[in-house]
Amino acid sequence: MSTKYTIGVDYGTNSVRALIVDISNGDEVGTGVWNYETGEAGIHLDPNDVHLARQNPADYQKGFYESVKLALADADGIDQSQIIGIGVDTTGSTPLPIDADGIALALKPEFKGNLHAMAWLWKDHTGYAEAAEITEKAANFPYLAKCGGTYSSEWFWSKILRCKRVAPDVFAAADSWVELQDYIPAWLVGNSKPADIPRGICAAGHKALYHEDWGGLPSEEFLTTLDPALADLRGRLYSRTYTSDQPAGTLQKEHADKLGLPEGITVAVGAFDAHLGAVGSGVKPGTIVKIMGTSTCDIMIGDAFTPDIKGVCGVVPGSVVPGYMGIEAGQSAVGDLFNWLVNHFGSDHATLNEEALKLKPGESGLVALDWNNGNRTILVDPLLSGLIVGQTLHTTRAEVYRALIEATAYGSRKIIDQIESEGVKINEVIVCGGIGEKSPLTMQIYADILNRPIKTSRSAQTCALGSAIAASVAAGAHENILSAVQAMTGTKEKVYLPSVESNKTYEDLYKIYTLLHDSFGVKGTQNDLSQVMKQLIQIHKDAVK
């Protein structure tokens, strides 16, 4: 049998990456990255509004061709006729307004340069007031139980409601709205009309309050409380969704010809980058995948009986692997927190890693909260901030650096504890992202604090790999996502095992973290914090003796 390939296309915040993968074993035979060419590193900003972040759909279309071209060139020597499918993952929630033909409004002359007609990038927070309003008005509806109890300014409805209020002309011109994860596959297969677009469950379930329990999208009654125009829009959105192991359709001749790909190959239904990143990292029941970057996204799958989990961003059937509940959680600042210290207080990661590695758990006498960018899970509160306690006149930068790493691990532990408290067992952790490769220190601290083995993903391009896996299943070459994962993914040889002794110290420190977490993060708790500093001194003494 000749070697067969799929292409995974991963739309990131600043660039798009294409990866060509051997579907028999996951070998990555070619890759190409293309940086968006408009905006600042691909993002259109408003100097008067720090919350605004938009993207130009033209970059998405050109990015598809350019990245795939580069990947094909890189995969010199493969037989292109053996490419059997394409999968797509994107950032999200990144919705964009489209007309009745599925054309992005931003591509039409009358909206050229109009920021509100562009794609509303995931990190656009202009809808923060709308998000609060949605959370408040949803109190009498069941919708928020599936997404942690709080609706975010990053999500679908906040953005659309915001658009209606600040750019009624754009809102009025939009026949429908589509998530970027669905816009690309629909365009590739030629099913661009709003009613025809195959919508993926991932964005629908995690960001748009879509659930079968209440018949799909939120009711007209609820949407009317926000704005009657949203209730009207509901009918022009969608009433069913698909998982990413299903085909969205077949590649149109127009695109195939441009790239020299076989016409009519399968294009899979799209999903978010983190979710397909988890697939590319080797997700399976009992394993949580941490996509660690500037922030962290935690993805895992639970069985069909997985309940709603308070504070967790979403529990959505099939959003990661069909037949399983997709569970998404996250931390707003991880790499960003370490970068903050380096950028504002001098030194560099390599030096700080080296120095912090010499410290024992507890030696610094410090505990920090990892909230410099708010708390996404489990408190779902963007208005929380950072805290460090335990400093003496001898506290060093490396000690603070280590304390910040530990803080993010405690934050991760809170997420794991919360998920496990609802009966979903977590036996091991797979980390993907640069930190896993660059900082063995961080991995060992995570192993010691999470008290579980930490593995790192074999691939450095897990999102694109996950898309290629989805494509291989949608094209019928693998039976299902889990069997494809088995064949096409792996972890590196090095496994970080928890140290019993370190974990013991960290359990004490985690109690202090929890006390601070609850005191500063949860209204109505009453804790006596007067022994915190003394406990840290005692833990320090025990660490160095």
Place this chain on the structure above:
Amino acid sequence: MSTKYTIGVDYGTNSVRALIVDISNGDEVGTGVWNYETGEAGIHLDPNDVHLARQNPADYQKGFYESVKLALADADGIDQSQIIGIGVDTTGSTPLPIDADGIALALKPEFKGNLHAMAWLWKDHTGYAEAAEITEKAANFPYLAKCGGTYSSEWFWSKILRCKRVAPDVFAAADSWVELQDYIPAWLVGNSKPADIPRGICAAGHKALYHEDWGGLPSEEFLTTLDPALADLRGRLYSRTYTSDQPAGTLQKEHADKLGLPEGITVAVGAFDAHLGAVGSGVKPGTIVKIMGTSTCDIMIGDAFTPDIKGVCGVVPGSVVPGYMGIEAGQSAVGDLFNWLVNHFGSDHATLNEEALKLKPGESGLVALDWNNGNRTILVDPLLSGLIVGQTLHTTRAEVYRALIEATAYGSRKIIDQIESEGVKINEVIVCGGIGEKSPLTMQIYADILNRPIKTSRSAQTCALGSAIAASVAAGAHENILSAVQAMTGTKEKVYLPSVESNKTYEDLYKIYTLLHDSFGVKGTQNDLSQVMKQLIQIHKDAVK
């Protein structure tokens, strides 16, 4: 009338300074500084015990001659026969063991190089366990009410008890113990025998639990609970004390001849540097003097009815100005806290001052606790540590720097509030020390947070000036300390006035500081801290709008 002079001699931690002063107006006509020549910058350390800090009495004696010689040379052209007195101030509590002739044991061949036979420098903390024991055993006695309720490891009895336990040979060879503030005047006037040494009330009252209410030093009954040998020592210490406006005696010919000074001039009773520094800064009723350096000492005087003040290091009759209660409080780290940021997190004071000056009160969104070196007043707890809250990913080093300055000002405000709560009014603040000159930013922040005008002392050598003032009164040239202060001290023209607007913001921040202060510093308080971070964000927003 010809111009008359006194000499103030100020024994610091690393050097001794002599200052020759015109007693009619406080003009400083000559100064000399001599660095101690043994130990590390004058301090004898033990590489195996970070708590140990001792000094060599030989440095004290040589330092007197050398510093005065330099000052006389500097005061070229004055008529040395018009020098009418010498005053002495020193660090403390810095006790040293002496034999029956008043000879420091460390100067005797059999104890050469023995660290325990040297002077136990104020910052020696080897007696921390003994301090805790004294505090515990004093629970049924009245002694601690005058010194804030907690006995310190820096103080007289902790050190002597420690010596008895770790160096019984030294303890046995000591006929008596003497504070450095008393050792020098006694040596200069030839009254060195233990029973003859004129003991100053300052060290006795603030550090040795001496008070007329209970007949002088603590009772034999109490001392026996610590060690019967201490009860025995009590009889070889002292049963009366003197104020520093009184003569200790007259300068011995031996010393006068060495320096070309008139024989028989008055030597005043000694006192601590901070207390005479307050005198040299212009202390008067209603004015608190802050001697700001690496740490801060707060000195003020209250009337005869001043009650005991919980948490304040001492309320001692006559320790600053005869006829008034001397009140001493302090903060363990002030300049040291700012140095910590500079030394461990890069940058320099000038740059950080410049950048922090551009920030508005509340703009940083940060609040810190100033406890990196514990809390001296009002919590009297060396095991407290630092805390910073409110960081985002954009928080800068200058913002942290400003937050640390503000934290020390809130700590100062706590002291002032505590003193005022006992009925002692504080109308203005005089700052002496380098920070007052180098950092107008710090002075303005203090004015805004203390909500009182801040003046800075005219003299840069207020401790030595205070000693010279004491000498002028002891020699009969001024009627009393306050009239001498009036004649011989002053403040600089620039007065830092509180801004109403800044104070308003700082009152809100001070409430948050108080919440943190009580939650982390006081056992048994129950506070909900969940709104702290949100309040800081609101204060930030108000500050920049």
